[in-house]
Amino acid sequence: MLFFSVALAVARRQVYRVFTKLSFFLPSLFPVLFFLAFAGGLTRVGEVPGFDFPAGYEAFQFVWVLLQAVTFGGAFTGFAIAGDFESGFARRLLLAAHRREGIILGYILASLVRVTFTGLLVAVSAYLVGMQVLGGGVDLFGLVGLALLLNFSATLFATGIALRLRTQQASPLIQTPLFLMLFLAPVFVPMPLLEGWIEAVAAVNPLTFLLEAGRSLIIGEPAGVWFAYGVGAALALVLLGWALTGLRRAERSGS
């Protein structure tokens, strides 16, 4: 019971900060700008020979922007954790929390709330610019599930780094791997159109599986969805260990 009260208290504060402080809130809008820039400015990429995506380029790009939004939602949560340690506020949480794992759950819940808001904003923007969705309710539910699973993993990854470094200097170390993972994937064209080293890297990039599965769901032709969930779940499991060992490190440091 105390575990959940700690988690809810941490989550409530984090959500409150995001939605009441402009500097914390603004990054939530970036994915909308990404979507408008990529889907708007690169629409003719969809006319490249071999580019076969029945729902159109907006829907193709929406899935990537959605996954990008949830990934960076996790990164921003990591920045917040690092900031709490740097300012000393984390001591209040560590001192009061009966079960300290509840602190991590709290940050994860806050991250989920944040990306739900951002995801909705991106979805509304996409509908406004005429995105077609060919998948049904179950497909969309599957897409949302994939996005939330990715957010969970990204938050755990960022949490692990933030808890190890406990300073804002953790930010580039959180951001860079996530940025590489996002862009070393079939971002602008489908996987079959990639060539050379980028194709080789994208083929083993875990994000590719989630992205391709997400795109198959939005056009209502699910392919590789269970495998993508498996990859997402495996990532989440490994990164849960990463975050928990980070918490143990932070506890040992006396932060």
Add this chain to the structure above:
Amino acid sequence: MAGSNGIEVEDLVREFKGGLRAVDGVSLRVCEGEIYGFLGPNGAGKSTTVLMLTTLLPITAGTATVAGFDVARQGPLVRSAIGAALQEAALDPYLTGTEHVRLQAALHGMPRKEGRRRGDELLERVGLVEAAGRKVGGYSGGMKRRLDLALALLHGPEVLFLDEPTTGLDPQSRQALWEEVSRLATDEGVTVFLTTQYLEEADALADRIGIIDDGKIVAEDTPEALKAQIGRPSVEAVPQDPAELESLGDVLGRFGSPVAASSGAVAVRLERGAGELAEVVRALDGAGVGVSSLRLDAPTLDDVFLEKTGRSLEGESEDAAEETPA
């Protein structure tokens, strides 16, 4: 025995990387409802001890129980039983005082109604009712300290840790905090573990004092008993003619070793106690050194500190206070 709500520490050690022993075999007992003053200069190991006892830092060796719970093995239970206001008040500048109270109540799993009632009561007690709706970023140092204390008390802890709670506070705020700490121990039976580098604070508040230096406890007793160990008072004299300061020093030097004195004065610790005062007066008269004032001072905690460590704490605490932003 310390009792179930006290503190028992046995051979506590904290070693950092490179073999630095910040705390080196500290043993102490604090009884239920007692105010224990942990006195020492910067870097003596006071805060490291507090971090270990509050489960914020693992123990390298030794044992410690707080409120009857083992610090190393029952961390969650220790945290439920204690409140702590550490050196740097851990506050979020973007939250108001009231929001901090609600967050703290939720972290402790207090029912919402109970948290609000207790929070309102504590905010009133620390004089923050009017400022409660303001963001903490705009609070003064004293207000932050008072809010931190209120938050530490919110869940009704049995043991309260205060790590240099009055550093950087103005005299009025310091006095108010002292009164509140005394009231907590006397009226509510809260055990208080107070670290300080202010001798006056330890003297005024603590039932017992432990003096720590270089990670080791060098003396421990009631303030009166510690001062009685020194036994010998000091005498301070101001010459009528400032040019006679050196001669005055020569005469007083026959009666004991020099100690810190006010500007334009000379002071010595009387080797054979207060009974020597008459001889001091005769010696000054004999030497033809006139004095405008002659004062006999009882031993202070700084004398105790000087005796035990070979260093004075007075200057160090003043320096630290000057360095600490309000």
